[in-house]
Amino acid sequence: MSRLTAANLVHEIGMLPKSSVYNYVHSKTPTIIKIVNVVKPEGPIVIQRIRPNKGETWNNAKEESISMQMIWRLANTLAPNHPINVDRIFGGSYNTRSALEALLAHTPQFYYCYPGRIESISSNSKIKPGHKHIMWCPDNPHAPNVMVKAEVDIVISEVPNTEIVYDALVLPDEIQTPELDIEMKRRHCQMQIALIEIGQHLGFKTWIAQNDKGIIYKNRKIGEMEDVITSLKKEENVMQNFYDAQKAALLIDCIWFKNGRLMPAVMEVEHSTGVTSGLTRMKGLQDALPPFPTRYVIVAPDEDRDKVFREASRPQFQSLNTRFFPYSAVEEMYALFKRRKLKGITEEFLDSYMEPVLAQLA
Structure with a gap:
């Protein structure tokens, strides 16, 4: 399979136990996630999130939705063994984007990684520490329900996204x-x-x-x-x-x-x-x-x-x-x-x- 659909992502997340709690990819994020419902074939995915360090409990946690449109938007960017910066894909949109990233990272075909970043200033290029990415690796699955970091020898040149502008x-x-x-x-x-x-x-x-x-x-x-x-x-x-x-x-x-x-x-x-x-x-x-x-x-x-x-x-x-x-x-x-x-x-x-x-x- 060379491309993914929203249904593929929903299926993978649907295999995660609802009884478990899931951490964010960024280890310093104190919020944890629980899956409430997965609507097949293409979503939405309903979740709850709490911060135990703030005294929050599941009893009063509100339900939030990861929408079908959001899932499709991410699915369309994924290619085998190609790192994706989820924050860059969604920009400032969708406050559940990191939750979607975290849930995918717990599924067997997804890893998280930190590819290098090319920084160009005045025609001088340097390889700097990279940002958090996820990567779909269909030929190398890991154990389910855990996050695994992939060590990659990849660098990213962050060309700004192209915008399509239509007149009135x-x-x-x-x-x-x-x-x-x-x-x-x-x-x-x-x-x-x-x-x-x-x-x-x-x-x-x-x-x-x-x-x-x-x-x-x-x-x-x-x-x-x-x-x-x-x-x-x-x-x-x-x-x-x-x-x-x-x-x-x-x-x-x-x-x-x-x-x-x-x-x-x-x-x-x-x-x-x-x-x-x-x-x-x-x-x-x-x-x-x-x-x-x-x-x-x-x-x-x-x-x-x-x-x-x-x-x-x-x-x-x-x-x-x-x-x-x-x-x-x-x-x-x-x-x-x-x-x-x-x-x-x-x-x-x-x-x-x-x-x-x-x-x-x-």
Whole structure:
């Protein structure tokens, strides 16, 4: 297994005895933790914490929650034998972040460690004592219910996290309906904008769903952005002779085209609607075209991975060979193109960011 999900972390913590108390990784922290409840498959995890040195007891300890969103956020950063600074991942967010770190450190596949830290001042670099990290070591488990320190010959260069900044969006009146959460629609649109700009860097033209073209971004309708296609019939040879395909594509969130002849990806952004509706639209397009090489992709929040895999694995959608493109991967790619003027990128570059659903069934 090369990646973890929230369900994996919850399962591991769920194996810890509820009757035990757990210390923090930092040995000088006087607080101790007890597990109250573990909700499977993806959380939340309910805990209690007390400081015995302050006279606190379990009888009056309040219950606190480690949320599903928090667990997913950490799961998405973990890779085998790669140290993770939990405080850096969460910044100042989530007051239960150290409790989550401590509970994981008591499970067999997780160690804590102190890799060295590269400090650069005026072009001079020094290796300084490092900060506390946890590390997932799936091939070298330790005894359960204890914390084990890993001795590592690793140094960390702490490059500041990249932030993705989106300008304000103006949504047309017709999509500001009471039944649609406006923040969900806004996030949906942000993903479409990121995909348009990623497409520009890859040399693609982009089709955006007909009903989203009126959204205003940077004082311009997104349907009028550079390299956004205005007509499937007139501009793309792929669909010129297939009226049913043109009709099926009208409301698909995002389609990338290349050189008028290729279609690298068909994408549905599933933030405000169910996954099944997006899969159904893509299946309709696939059925309206002759066999054609492309990627059928669901773009969705990271925490929706299990839902995407479950729905895309259903027999009626298996011909799509669906790929999952999580929001975090979209924004990682978007940030990379913003920072670097990459050249010579092939379409296979996309595959390292998109996870194939059917590969998990093999």
